[in-house]
Amino acid sequence: MKKAKFMKAKLVILGLVSAFGLQPSVLLHAATTIDAACHYGYGANLGWLDWRGDTANGAVIGEYVCSGYLYPANVGWINLGSGSPTNGIQYQNLSAGDFGVNQDGQGNLRGYAWGANIGWINFEATGAAKVDLLTGKFSGYAYSANCGWISLSNAVACVQTDTLRSGPLAPNGLPVAWLLTYFSTTNVNPNADPDHDGQSNAQEYLAGTNPTNAADALGITSFERNVPAANYSQLTWSSQPTRFYAVQYRSALDSGSTWADCGTFTSPGVSSTGFYDSNDQRFYRIRAYRPLQP
Numbered sequence: 276m277k278k279a280k281f282m283k284a285k286l287v288i289l290g291l292v293s294a295f296g297l298q299p300s301v302l303l304h305a306a307t308t309i310d311a312a313c314h315y316g317y318g319a320n321l322g323w324l325d326w327r328g329d330t331a332n333g334a335v336i337g338e339y340v341c342s343g344y345l346y347p348a349n350v351g352w353i354n355l356g357s358g359s360p361t362n363g364i365q366y367q368n369l370s371a372g373d374f375g376v377n378q379d380g381q382g383n384l385r386g387y388a389w390g391a392n393i394g395w396i397n398f399e400a401t402g403a404a405k406v407d408l409l410t411g412k413f414s415g416y417a418y419s420a421n422c423g424w425i426s427l428s429n430a431v432a433c434v435q436t437d438t439l440r441s442g443p444l445a446p447n448g449l450p451v452a453w454l455l456t457y458f459s460t461t462n463v464n465p466n467a468d469p470d471h472d473g474q475s476n477a478q479e480y481l482a483g484t485n486p487t488n489a490a491d492a493l494g495i496t497s498f499e500r501n502v503p504a505a506n507y508s509q510l511t512w513s514s515q516p517t518r519f520y521a522v523q524y525r526s527a528l529d530s531g532s533t534w535a536d537c538g539t540f541t542s543p544g545v546s547s548t549g550f551y552d553s554n555d556q557r558f559y560r561i562r563a564y565r566p567l568q569p
Contacts, residue, residue, distance in 0.1 A: 307333025307343060310411065313435035318425040321347045321393075326434050328352070336406060337440040338565075339365050339452040341376040341384065350422070353390040358442070363455045378439070380483075380517040381543070382406040382566075384415075393421045408543050408566035409519070411436040439567045453480050457487055482563045483515035493563055506553045512561045514546035519564040522548055524557045534560070 309326040314333075316324040324347040327333040334355055335343045342358030356375020360366045366375035368386050376386040376398050384404040388396040398404045402416035404427055413427035413434040427434050441450040445461035454461045465477040470485075472492040479486035482493040492513065499509045510522060522538040538548050543566065 306331045306335075308336050308436045308438050308440060309334050310435040310437050313412070313433040315432050316345070316413075316425055316427050316434050317429065317432040318347070318419070318422055320422045321419075321425065322349050323347065323432075324353070324425065334436075335440055336411075336436040336438075337378060337442050338380065338450065339378060339442055341378060341386075345388070347390075350390055350392045353388050353393075353396060355388050356386070364452045378406065382408045384413075384417075388417070390419075393419055395420070396425065406436060406439075406567075408517075409541055411438075411567050436567065438569050439565075449477065449480055457485065481565065483518040483565075484513075493561065495559075495561060498559070506551050507549060508552055509547070509549045510559065510561075511547040514544050515563075516544040517566070519543050519566060520545055521562045521564065522550070523560050523562055524552075526557055528558060534562075 307327050307330055311327065314325060314327040316326060318324060324345045325333075326345050328344045328346045332344045332352075334341060334345060335358065337358070340358060340360060341355040343355055345353040345355065347353065354375075356366055358375075360375065361373040365377045366373055366386050368374050374387050374389060376384050376388055378384055382405045384398045384406065385400070386398055388398070390396060397418045397420075399418060402418055402424065404413070404415040404417055406413055413436075415427055417425045417427070419425060426432055443451045445451050445454055445463075447461070447463060447465045449461075449463065449465055451461055454463050463476055466475050468475050470487050470489040472489040474482065474484070474486075474492050476486045479492070484493055485491040493515075495510065495512045497509075497511045501507065502509055512520070514520060519542075520540050521536045523534040524537045525532045525534050537552070538550055540548075
């Protein structure tokens, strides 16, 4: 049994890679994020609810908030929120001017929608309304005091989002909601490292970590080779429940070698893995993925 050392000649463990760039073009989206083939919920007292609406006004599911409209033919449009919460981050649902359905980063949908003909619709813990961060498929229920439970997906109904929108971007390319959450301003240098943990603000956003807390950063925390068997490696890293991860490797750090996945995970928040690898010349890193990115 032996424990690998960082920067050993035959093995280098590289801490992380978060994602590949922030593109201003992410603002250019279709009007709805809901999948064209999977967009109907169902309420026993309402009938079918079309989450794509008329496409131009359909539901938009975001990293922080939802917006747009559902359309049940029997009761008319249902508003998920304006997409512009008063605090710039999430709806507080304390007034008629600041209501809507929030997404908590782990896929849970919580808050209130509004239908002029049926009143408030509650997305609450009891109904467990949720978006699967891997597939985008909805589950659970919303509740209308006037119309009862509304199913987001069941044996015959299916609602799915293709992406999670980041929301409005600041001129620096980072989401306004994320900047306000951690800095209370959008005037932030994406390349700065205010907590001095070796990760820039942009990298911290992509990794889902706190840019003002040096103890919260994506990185490999341990690596062991030949444990518990020959050529078997065990790797652990710091993780977030809002991100997916892949272990990547390459044979050399030169232009003739590229990174390749040696393990990807279909559940968010995975923080360890074990794998066989007979080549002790490889370099390793962890890549973090934001869920449901186009």
